Structures are given as structure tokens and as C-alpha cells.
Amino acid sequence: MGGNNKGHRRRFGAVRKLPSGRFQARYKGPDEIMYSAPDTFPNKTDAEIWLARKETEIASEDWTDPDAGKVHLRDYAASWMTERKLRPKTAQLYEGLLRLHINPALGGKHLSAISSRDVRQWHTSLLNDGPGASTVAKAYRLLRAILNTAVEDELIKKNPCRIKNAGVERPEERPVLTVPQVFALAGAVPPRFRALVLLATFGSLRWGELAALRRGNLDLDARTVRIDASVSEMKTGELVTGAPKSDAGVRVVNLPEIIIGDLSWHLQRFSEQGHDGLAFVGEHGAQLRRSNFTKVWAKAITKAGVPKIHIHDLRHTGNMLAATTGATLKELMARMGHSSTKAAMIYLHAVQERDRAIADAMGEIVREALKPKNEGDDPPVAGTKIN
Numbered sequence: 001m002g003g004n005n006k007g008h009r010r011r012f013g014a015v016r017k018l019p020s021g022r023f024q025a026r027y028k029g030p031d032e033i034m035y036s037a038p039d040t041f042p043n044k045t046d047a048e049i050w051l052a053r054k055e056t057e058i059a060s061e062d063w064t065d066p067d068a069g070k071v072h073l074r075d076y077a078a079s080w081m082t083e084r085k086l087r088p089k090t091a092q093l094y095e096g097l098l099r100l101h102i103n104p105a106l107g108g109k110h111l112s113a114i115s116s117r118d119v120r121q122w123h124t125s126l127l128n129d130g131p132g133a134s135t136v137a138k139a140y141r142l143l144r145a146i147l148n149t150a151v152e153d154e155l156i157k158k159n160p161c162r163i164k165n166a167g168v169e170r171p172e173e174r175p176v177l178t179v180p181q182v183f184a185l186a187g188a189v190p191p192r193f194r195a196l197v198l199l200a201t202f203g204s205l206r207w208g209e210l211a212a213l214r215r216g217n218l219d220l221d222a223r224t225v226r227i228d229a230s231v232s233e234m235k236t237g238e239l240v241t242g243a244p245k246s247d248a249g250v251r252v253v254n255l256p257e258i259i260i261g262d263l264s265w266h267l268q269r270f271s272e273q274g275h276d277g278l279a280f281v282g283e284h285g286a287q288l289r290r291s292n293f294t295k296v297w298a299k300a301i302t303k304a305g306v307p308k309i310h311i312h313d314l315r316h317t318g319n320m321l322a323a324t325t326g327a328t329l330k331e332l333m334a335r336m337g338h339s340s341t342k343a344a345m346i347y348l349h350a351v352q353e354r355d356r357a358i359a360d361a362m363g364e365i366v367r368e369a370l371k372p373k374n375e376g377d378d379p380p381v382a383g384t385k386i387n
Helices: 044-059 073-082 088-107 116-129 133-152 179-188 191-202 207-212 257-269 290-304 312-324 329-336 341-369
Strands: 014-017 023-028 034-036 224-227 230-233 239-242 251-254
Touching: 014 044, 023 044, 073 088, 073 133, 088 116, 088 133, 088 239, 116 133, 179 191, 179 290, 179 312, 191 207, 191 257, 191 290, 191 312, 207 230, 251 329, 312 329, 329 341
Parallel strands: none
Antiparallel strands: 014 023, 023 034, 224 251, 230 239
């Protein structure tokens, strides 16, 4: 009489055997709605183990509505974009990454259906297809950020983006010009752009900051430049002026005396008039466009006989020069306009590596000097005079 448990119901949820021979598990969620396991189980024990886990999640308030994540990544990403105040250039970048690299493979999947394996396969495919390592890292970071928000919104339980260092960009090492090369390049560009080359280098300014710079931002008596705006050139050709990337981008940079004469001559000869006049304009008086400057830049590179660098590499050269003066990490960050230590540390490490190379070279000189001059001679004692 008491040995037959057929029809006995569990305290939490229920398990039933299907005509196929597999087992289905169902339970009532905190919202009083019945939910079924997404898959059936080969035996009753596995079904009960799954139910036990769901019971624990509910008890610990760690339960997520399994239907909440049934929204396509493409749709959720579109909403994610509209909910954020993005700089025009950043919004353009994200839109391109979603359209070209994320949505084609994952956009049609429900958030809850994207597994770590899906992400790994997508990431490997991108690396093999060759959009470039930097682009792949940016796409991965964007996907991870979107899915992190989905976790915060309790649409999924955990983020499937778990590839170590997949979001880290390792840009190729850019060339650093010597000081004579910088001045050779400044002499090779048309006269109206000489001061731009010098300010980009010795003031560590970005292209967008140069294009947005006003006369009133330059105080030549104090030898300073104030950076408080940046221009972005959109794919449509529209020029959008806004604040720098971060609060740290708003800064005052001190300038070396040697370029003040060039800046003074430039303001008198080429800049727009008035306190708010643009400091740098194109050959026809319009606001600077990187797209129009490309040909001018290429000709100057060839004429000056310097390595083929980008305009942004002038800032890289200036940062390296600042680091060699013994500037601290905090001082470099302030000058470069970075809120993160990451970029500034690159220059400090480079200087340390160079200093180590100098020390090694000095060691070789000492080692050669301490060698016996004639066979059988004892080496000089360190600290004695060598004739």
C-alpha cells in the first residue's frame, strides 16, 4: 500500500515522462506563471536536478525570467544606442560595427540564446575574415557592453562574452620623428600649415582639437593653449564641433618658447579675425577638413624625406618628447588630455626601455675599457684612472 509513489508530486515543480521516453520539467515562477525547461532530459534525475537549481535561484532572488531574453540582439542593440548620449563620431563607429560585424552573425539571435560558444565562433570568424585586429577588438567591446546592459536589465543571467583580452587593442608601433625631422616637415608643408605641424607636435594636440581651435584659445604671452573643443568629420561630410572625448580633454597646455614666433606670425597672417576666429583654416578660408588635408600632407612627407607618418603621429612624437624630459605619469596625463593612465604609461615604458638601452651601451663601453691592453696584463681595478 505505501510503496507506490506513482503520481507523487514534488514540493517544487513537476516532472513528467513524455511519449518519447524523455522527461519534461516544469515549475511556477515568482510571477505565478508556469515555465518549462528549454530542453527535455534523458532521465528523471537530470530533470529533478534542473528543478532544484531553479528552486535555489528563486530562493536566493537570483532567478531571471527565461522569456525576458527572447528579444533579438539586433533590436536590443538599436534600443541600447538610442538610450545613450553618444558623440556623433562614436555613434557612427558603433552603427558601422553593428551593421558590418555584429548583426550579420548574431543580430537575429535572441539574447538568451547567445552562448559563449556562439561568441567564440563569431570572434574567430571575424579574425579570419580580416577586418583588422583593432576593428575586431572594438566590435567585441561593443558587444560585451551591450550584453552587460542586458544583464543589468535582467534579460539574461550572465554575459557570454568571456574571451580573455579579446577587447584589448594592440595598435602597431607608430614611428617617432626626431626634432630635425619635425622642423623639416614644418618647412615642407605650405606656410599656412607650418604652425599647425609645430603645435600638433609640441602641444600634443589631436587633429580635431586643431581644427576647432580659436584665436582666443592661444595666449602667446603666457605660452599656453587651451583645448576645449574638437571637430569630427562624419562620413556624410558634415563637420560636428563638440566637447573633447572626456573631461580630461579640456586642458591648458604650456608651449615651448621656440614655437611662439611661428604661432604669432601665423595668427597675423592666416587665422580668422576676432577672438572667436578659427586659428587654422584651409587654403580657401574654410574650416579644416582631414579629407582635404591628405594630399597636402602626402606631398610634404615626400618633400621632407621623413617616414610615412599620419598627422596623429605628430602628437605621438610630442608625447614621447615630453616623457623624455622626466615628466611624471600625472603630468603626462594632463598634457595629453587622458583620464586613464594606460596611454601615458606607454610613453613612460618606452622612455624606461630607452634608458635601459643607454645603460647597456654604457656597460659595453666600460667593459671594453676594462679589457687588458696586452696579453697577460691584469684588468684595471674599477674606480682607477684608465690612461
